[in-house]
Amino acid sequence: MLTDVMNSLPMLTLAAADGAKGSGPLIESWAAAPGWVLLIPLLPLLAAVLNVGCAIAGVKTKLPAVITIVSLAAAFVLTALAYLSFSGETRIVTGWSWFDLSWGDGPGQSMKADFGFYIDNLSLLWMLFVTGLATLIATYASEYMEHDVGQGYNRFFFAFALFVFSMSCLVLGDNLLMLYLGWEGVGLCSYLLIGYFYKKPEAVAAAKKAFIVNRIGDLGLAIGVFLTFVHFGTLEYAELFSSEQLAGYIDAVKAGNAGDVPLMAQLIPVFLMIGAFGKSAQFPLYVWLPDAMEGPTPVSALIHAATMVTAGVYLIARFYPVFLVSEWALPVVAWIGAFTAFLAATIGMAQFDIKRIMAYSTVSQLGYMFAGLALLSSTGGVFHVLTHAFFKALLFLCCGAVMHGFAGQLDLRKLSGLWSQPGWRVVSVGMLIGCINLAGVPFTAGYFSKDMILAEAFVTQGPGYGLIGWLLLLTAGMTAYYTFRVFFRVFVGPVRYEPGDDDHGSSDHDHEHDQSDAHGHDGHAHTDHAQHPFHPHPPRLAINGVLATLSVLAVLAAGLYFVTPENKGWVGSMLKDSTAAQVYFDGESDHPTRAGLFLIDGDAHHRDHAHADDHADHGEHAAHGSFLGFDPHKVMYYVSAIVGAIGIGFAAWAHGPRGAVSGFLGDRTEAATSRMDAVARSFGPIPKWAEHKWYVDEFYHFLFRAPLWVLSHIFHAIDKLLVDGLVNLIGYVPRAFGRLAQPGQSGVLHGYALSMAGGVAVILLVVMMVAG
Amino acid sequence: MLIVLLILLPLICAGLIVFNPKGQAKYIATGATLVSVVIGAIALIQFDFSQAALDQMVVKAPWVPALGLELSLAVDSVSLLLIALTVLLGPICVIGSFTAVKHDVKTYYAWLLVLQSAMIGVFAARDLVLFYICFEFTLIPMYILISLYGSANRKKAATKFFLYTFTGSVIALAGFVYVVWFHASLEGNSWTFDLAALGESARMMEPAQQGWILLALLSGFAVKVPLFPVHTWLPLAHTEAPTAGSVILAGVLLKLGTYGIYKFALPYAPEAVVEYAPLIGVLSVVGIVYAGLICWVQTDVKKLVAYSSVSHLGFCVLGLVAINSVGVAGSVMYMISHGFSTGALFLMIGMMYERYHTRSMREVGGLGSTMPVWSSFMVFFVMASVGLPGLNGFVSEIMCLMGTFQSYGWTGEGGAHPGGTLGVLGPWFAFFAGTGMIVAAMYLLIMTGKMVWGKYREPEGHHEHDELPTDLNAREIGLLIPLAAGCLIFGLYPKPLLNAIEAPVNETVAYYEGLVPVPELEAGMTTVANEGDHDTEHGEGDH
C-alpha cells in the first residue's frame, strides 16, 4: 500500500525498475489563477497605503488598527478560499510585467520577471499561517500599542501592513526577483519596526544591525539568483521547475551519477542558503535576531518568531529540488542548523531577560527546521515551522503581556508568581501551553514536529548525521530546561514583582507624546515610581482573546499530525503536491551517492515512521541508520519524551518554587534566587560566558567591524593625501614653472620694450643666419 | 523642433532674466523650467518608441559646410529619457532655491537656465563639435554657481572642479580630433563630424589605435563620472555647491560622463573596450567599495552622499563595460534612477541645511521627532538609494550586477548556460561589487541612524528660520513628491523604460558580436552556442 502512495507522488518517484531513466520535469503544467488571488498581497498593501493616509491626515484614533485587521482578515479569508479552490494544483497569476528585457529569441536571452504570484501547496501553506497569525497579532497590537495612538500608532500599522505585503510577495512571488523583493521588503519592515522606539539608541542600533546583517545574506541570495539565471536561463519558478535541465540533474543524481551535475548547478543552493542563513538567523548570521527584541513585542512575535524568520526555511523548501542535486548544500545546512540549535540553546539557558530567552529559543528552533529540511525530512521541517509559528507567537505575546503589565519588566529574577495574581490567568495558561509545546511534552504539536526531525537525523545517512542527531537530542533537553526555567520562575512561586524602567507606561511606550521632553525620560520614570506605588495592569479583552485563540490553535496544531497519516500529517499531504515533497531516493545502483547523503537501500518506504509498523521485513534494513540498535522512528517517541522530562525535571528542581505546584522538587522562595545559582557557580566562568553570548558579538566586532573601520579611515586618509594629493601636485607643476619665470616680470614698461626689441633682434639674427 | 525649443527656451528666458528686475527672476526661471517640462512631456509623447534606436526629431542646419560642421540635433530613446530627467530636475532646482539664494538672484537663475540648455544640448547633439561645445559649456554655469553661491570653501572647489574636468575633456578632444582625422583620411578628405559616421570609421581602426582612443575618451568621461581614482573633485564640489548645484551635479552632470562612455567609448572603440574592460571593471569595483567605506567615516552628511555617488556610479560604469544587454540597460537605468534618488537626497540635505546651517552629523540629528515629514522622505530616499526592491535603485543595481555576472565565458564551463553571455567580467566582479550593496546599507543606515533616529540634537545657538517652518512646507513637499513618485513608479513598473531602451542598447551591444573571446573548451566539455540553439540535455551527458 505504501508503495502505491510513493508511486503517486508527482515528483522524484522512482519505481525500482525505473533506475536511471528520466522521470520528467518536476511540474508539467500550470494554469492561470483568477484575478482575485492578487488581492491576497494587495489588500495588505492597500492597508499600508491607507495608513499612510491616516498619518497624513493626523488620525488620532485606532482607525489604522481597524484598517489593518480588516484587510489582513480579508487576505486570510481569500487565502483560505484559494486553498479550498486550488489545493494541489499549480496556479500562476500575473499582476503586471516587472522586468522585461530581451536580447534575442533563444532560451535564456531575455530577463523576464513579472509581478506575478505562484500558487501551489507550499506557498498556500505559508500564506495560511502568515495571514492568519498576522490578523491575530494585529488584533493584539491594537491594544498593546494603544499608548501610542497618534503618529506612532499610524507608523506601526503602516509598517505592519507593509510587512504582510512583503511577506506575501516573498512567499507567493512567481520568480526569484519577486522573492528578492519580498526578502528585502520584510527586511525593511523589520528595520522600521525594530527601530520603532527610535529615541532609544539600542533600538536604532538593533534595527541597523538587523538590516546590515541581513544584507550580507541578501548578497548570497543575489548571487544565487544570478547563478540560477545564468545556468537555467530563467528566473521564473514555473519555467525552472518544468525545465528538462533540472529534471536531468535529478535523474543523474538518482542514477548515482552525481558527478555529472555541473559545478554551477551545485553552487546555486550554496549561495541561496547564505541568504537563508541571514534571514532565518542561523550561525554565523544569527546575531541580529536577539537584538531585534528591541522592537515592540507584537513585532517580535509576528516577524521575529513566526513568519519572517521562517523565510529561509521557505527558500530551501521552495528550491528543494535544486538543493537536492548539490553535493554539499544540504549537509552544510544540516550542520549549520544543528550547531545553531545547540549554540543558541546554550545562550538561552543563561539569559535572564525572558524575551531574549525566547529570541534565542527562536534561533535554536530555526536550527531544527533547517536541520529537518537538510536531513531530507521536508515534512518535518515545514511542520515544525507551522507548529513553532503558533506556539512561539503565543510565547512572545505572553511575554509581551507581562512586559506591558509590569512597566517593561522582563527580568525573570524580578518577577514571580504571576499564576496567582488576579487577571493573569489567561496569560499564565497561554504561557504554559506554549512552554509544553516548546519543551516537546508528549502529544503536543511541538513534540510531533520535533520528533520527525530527530528521528530523521538517525535515519538519513550523511557526513556525521548521527552526531547531529545526538546534538539535536541534547538540545531538546536544554530547550525543555530553559523553557520551564522561565515558566517556573515567572509564573509560579511566591508573588513578587518589581516594575520595569518606565513606570508610567511600559518601556515599549516611549513617548510620541513626549516630544517636548526628548531628554531624560528615564529620570522621570524613577521619580514617578517613587511617588506612586506600582500596580501591574493585567491585559484586557483584545490581548486575552488573542492569547486564548492562539493557545487553542497551538494545541489543535497537534491534530494536524493525524490528518492523512499516510503522508505524515496534513503538512506532508500539502508538500507532496509541491516541489518540496519529501524525497525518496532509490538505491537501484550500488554506488553510494554523493557524500552518502541519499540513503541507499532497496526499499524506500521504511522512512515513513508514522507507519513504521507496516514494515514487514526488518532484516533488510541493516544499512539503514539506527538509534542504539532500534528503529529511530519508533524509539524516538519515547527517547524525546524522556529527554524532555529530564529537562523539565531539572528546571523544576532548580527553579521550581517550594509549595503546591512542583511539590517536593523545588525549593525557591524568592524571585531573585534559585538552586541553580549554586549549580552555575560550580561550572566556573562558563555560565557567565554563555550569558554574554559567548562573546560572539565582540568577536565579530574585532574581526570585522573594527578592521573595516580602521580600513575606512585609512582609505579616507589615502583619498585626502595620496589620491587628491597627486591631483594637487599636478596642479602645482605649472605654478612652479611660473615661479621660475617670475623675476622676468618686472612690471616696468621699459623692461618689456627692451625684451621685445631684444627678442625681435634675436629672431632677425636667426633668420639672417639661416637665410644667409 | 521640440528639441530646439527645449534648448532655446531656457536661453531666451535667461536673457529675459538679465533684462528684468531681480524680483521677477525666480518667476521667469520657474516659468521657463515648467514650460520645458511640458515640452519634454510632449516630446515623450511624440517620440515613436517602436523605433527607439533610430534618431528621431532630427533637426539639421548647415553651420560651417566647408568643414563639414552641422547644427545637428536628434534623440534616440536613451537621449530622450536623459533629457526628460534634465527637464524634470529643472523646476525642482529652481523652486528649491527660492529661499536658499538671497544675493545676485538674477545671475543665479540665469546661469541655472543656461546650464539646462547646455545639458540638453549634450544629450541631443549629433554633431561632434556641437556635442563638445555643449559638454564643455556645462562647466561655466556650474563654475559660477559653485564659486558665487557655494559655502565657505567654494572658490577652491569651483576652480578644482573646472580645471580637473576641463583637463580631462581636453584629452578627450584630442581623441575626437584623431577620430575625425581618421575618418577624413579614410573617406578621401571629406570632413564630417556626424556621430554615426565617425563611429563607423572608428570601428575600423586597429586595436592599438582604438586603445589610444579609448584612453583619451575615458580620461574625459571617467573624470566626469567620476571613476576611481579621478574622483576627488566631486566630494569637494558637492560639499561646497549650493543645493540646486548639487542636485544638478549628481542628477545630470555626472551622467554626462556615463552617457559619454555609452555614446562614444562603447561604439567607437569596441575592441579596446573588450581588452580594457577588466581594468575598467576593477577600477569600478574598487571605487564602489573604497568610496563606500569612506562614506562610513564621514561626519559631513553632504560629503557622505557625495562619496556615495562615487560608489553608485561605479555600478553604472561596471554595467557599461559588461557589454551585454542587461548590463548596459541596467546602466542606462542607473543614470536615470540615480538622478532621482541622489538628487532627492541632496535636496533634502539642503532643506535641513537651510534650517540648521550645518552639515555635521555631530551637531544635528534625531530629526525624526521634530521633522517627521522630512524624516519620512529621508528614510524613503535612503531606501531608494540603498537599492530596496520595489524602488528605482534596485532595478538598475540588480541589472548592472546581473549583467556583470553574465559577462563571462560561460560557454566554456561545461553544461548549458542559456542565461550566460560572452564577456570579460564575470562572477568575481559581481561579487565584489555586490559587497558594495552591504557597504551602502552600512553607511546610509548609519547616516539615517544619526540624522533621523535617536535623540534630537541641534547646533548651539540654533533658532528657527525666519521664513521656513520647523518641518517642511508645502513648497518643499511638492518638490519631493514627484521625485518620490518617480522612485516608486520606476521601481514597481520599469517595463516602459526597459522597453524603450532595449533597442538602442541591443544595437550598441551588437557592435561586440564576435569581438569577445570565446574561452577554450576543456576536453570532454560540451558546448552551448551563445546564439541559443543549444540543447539543454547536453549538460548531464555521457561521462
Place this chain on the structure above:
Amino acid sequence: MPDLVVSTLAQADFPEVMHAITLYHYLLVSAVMFCLGLIGFVTRRNLIIMFLCTELMFQAAGIALIAFGRFYLDYTGQVFVIFVLTVAAAEAALALALVVLLFRRKESLDGTAWAVLKG
C-alpha cells in the same frame, strides 16, 4: 629678386637726380627712425614722450612699407600705410586719454610708477 643695395627706385617718372637715391636709403632712414624711437622709448620715463616714441617707430615702419611698395610698383604698401595712419590717429586719441587718466591717478607722468604687472 633685384639687388636691394644697388637697385634704385629709379623709374621713368623720377627726375634724374633722384636716381641715386636707392631703396637702401629709404630703408636706412626708416631704420634710423625706428631705432631712435626705440631708444627713446626705452630711455625716457615721461609717458607722453614714450608715446611719441612709439609714434616714431610707427612712422618708420610706414616709410619702409611705402618704399617697398614703390620698389615693387605695388600699391598695397601705400594703402596699408594709409590704413595704419587712420588707426594710429584713433589710437593716439585713446592713448593720450589713457595717459591723462593715469596722470590723474598718480599726479605724475613717470612711466615707471606703474608696475602693476610685476609678477
